Amino acid sequence: MTSTELLPIGSVAASTGASVSTVRYYEEIGMISVASRVGGKRRFHPETVGRVSFIRRAKEVGFSLGEIRSILDDEAGGWLGVVEDKIDELDRRRGRLELMIAMLKEMRDCGCEAVASCPRSDDFALEPESSSSVATP
Amino acid sequence: MTSTELLPIGSVAASTGASVSTVRYYEEIGMISVASRVGGKRRFHPETVGRVSFIRRAKEVGFSLGEIRSILDDEAGGWLGVVEDKIDELDRRRGRLELMIAMLKEMRDCGCEAVASCPRSDDFALEPESSSSVATP
DNA sequence: GTATGACCTCAAGTCAACTCGAGGTCAAGA
DNA sequence: TCTTGACCTCGAGTTGACTTGAGGTCATAC
Structure with missing residues (x-):
C-alpha cells in the first residue's frame, strides 16, 4: 500500500479552515x-479534506x-436534478x-443623506415577483 | 392634513409579504x-411598508x-462606507x-456518477483565497 | 516527573430570526 | 346574542449550524 496516510482531525481542520x-x-x-x-482518535481519509472544503465553499x-448533502451523497443520479435546481x-x-x-451604487452616487430617504430605494422595495415562489401567507 | 392613512399591522404584513x-x-x-x-392597536406610517420591503429584499x-439596520439607520453618513463595503x-x-x-454546470455535463467522485469538484475545493481573510491556522 | 498539546465524550449553550401558544380585548355582521 | 376576525401581550419554543465546558486519556518535550 502506498501508505493511505490517514489524517488526524487537526490536519483536516487546518487544511480546510474548519474548526x-x-x-x-x-x-x-x-x-x-x-x-x-x-487509540480512540479519529483518522480521516485524505479525501475528507476535499469534501470538507467543498462543504465550506x-x-x-x-x-x-442539507442541500450540500443531497448534492454530495446522491448515489442514484438524482443529484443532477438537485444541481439543476440549484443552478436556476x-x-x-x-x-x-x-x-x-x-441600487446600492446608485444610492451611493445620488447624494441622499440616508438610504431611508433615498427615492432609489423604492425601486428595490417594489415586488419583482414574477416567477413562482412564496405562497402569500 | 391629507389624512396620513396610518396602517394596521395586517396591511403592512400583506403588502410586504412579511407575517x-x-x-x-x-x-x-x-x-x-x-x-x-x-385603542392598543398598532398604526404604522405608510413608509414602514417601504422599509419592511427593503428589509426583506x-x-x-x-x-x-444588523447590516440592514446599519445601512438604513445611519444618520451620520457612515452608511456610505457600509454600502461600499457591502458592494465589495x-x-x-x-x-x-x-x-x-x-462548476455545477461542468459537473452536470461531465458524466460523473456523483459529485463526490467528480474531479471537477476539486477545482472548487481548492483555496481561491487571495484577498485578505482567514489567516491560515 | 510533570506539564503541555492534541485528542476524546457528552451535554448544554449560543445566535439569529423568527414562530407559536395561551389567554384576552374589541368591533362588526348574521 | 353570538361568533368571527383582527388585533393585543408575554413567554417559550424552533431551526440550523455550530461552540463551549467539564472532565478525562495519552504521548512527547523539557
Whole structure:
C-alpha cells in the first residue's frame, strides 16, 4: 500500500479552515463519513479534506448543509436534478444580487443623506415577483 | 392634513409579504419604528411598508438584520462606507456564485456518477483565497 | 516527573430570526 | 346574542449550524 496516510482531525481542520469541533460535528451529523479510530482518535481519509472544503465553499455561496448533502451523497443520479435546481436558484439569486449592487451604487452616487430617504430605494422595495415562489401567507 | 392613512399591522404584513408576527418582531427589535397605538392597536406610517420591503429584499440577498439596520439607520453618513463595503462583499460573493454555477454546470455535463467522485469538484475545493481573510491556522 | 498539546465524550449553550401558544380585548355582521 | 376576525401581550419554543465546558486519556518535550 502506498501508505493511505490517514489524517488526524487537526490536519483536516487546518487544511480546510474548519474548526476541529466543526469537523467532529460534520462527522456526527453524517456530512462526512465516520473516521476510523486509532487509540480512540479519529483518522480521516485524505479525501475528507476535499469534501470538507467543498462543504465550506458551498456554504459560503449559500447552500445549506442539507442541500450540500443531497448534492454530495446522491448515489442514484438524482443529484443532477438537485444541481439543476440549484443552478436556476443561484442564477436568480445572482440577478437579485446584481440588482442590489446596482441600487446600492446608485444610492451611493445620488447624494441622499440616508438610504431611508433615498427615492432609489423604492425601486428595490417594489415586488419583482414574477416567477413562482412564496405562497402569500 | 391629507389624512396620513396610518396602517394596521395586517396591511403592512400583506403588502410586504412579511407575517404579522415578523412585523411585530421587527418593531420589537427596532428594525422599524414603534407604531403609534389606537385603542392598543398598532398604526404604522405608510413608509414602514417601504422599509419592511427593503428589509426583506436585502435579507434575500444575504444581508443580516444588523447590516440592514446599519445601512438604513445611519444618520451620520457612515452608511456610505457600509454600502461600499457591502458592494465589495457582494461583488466577491457574486464571483464565488459564478464559480459555483460554472462548476455545477461542468459537473452536470461531465458524466460523473456523483459529485463526490467528480474531479471537477476539486477545482472548487481548492483555496481561491487571495484577498485578505482567514489567516491560515 | 510533570506539564503541555492534541485528542476524546457528552451535554448544554449560543445566535439569529423568527414562530407559536395561551389567554384576552374589541368591533362588526348574521 | 353570538361568533368571527383582527388585533393585543408575554413567554417559550424552533431551526440550523455550530461552540463551549467539564472532565478525562495519552504521548512527547523539557
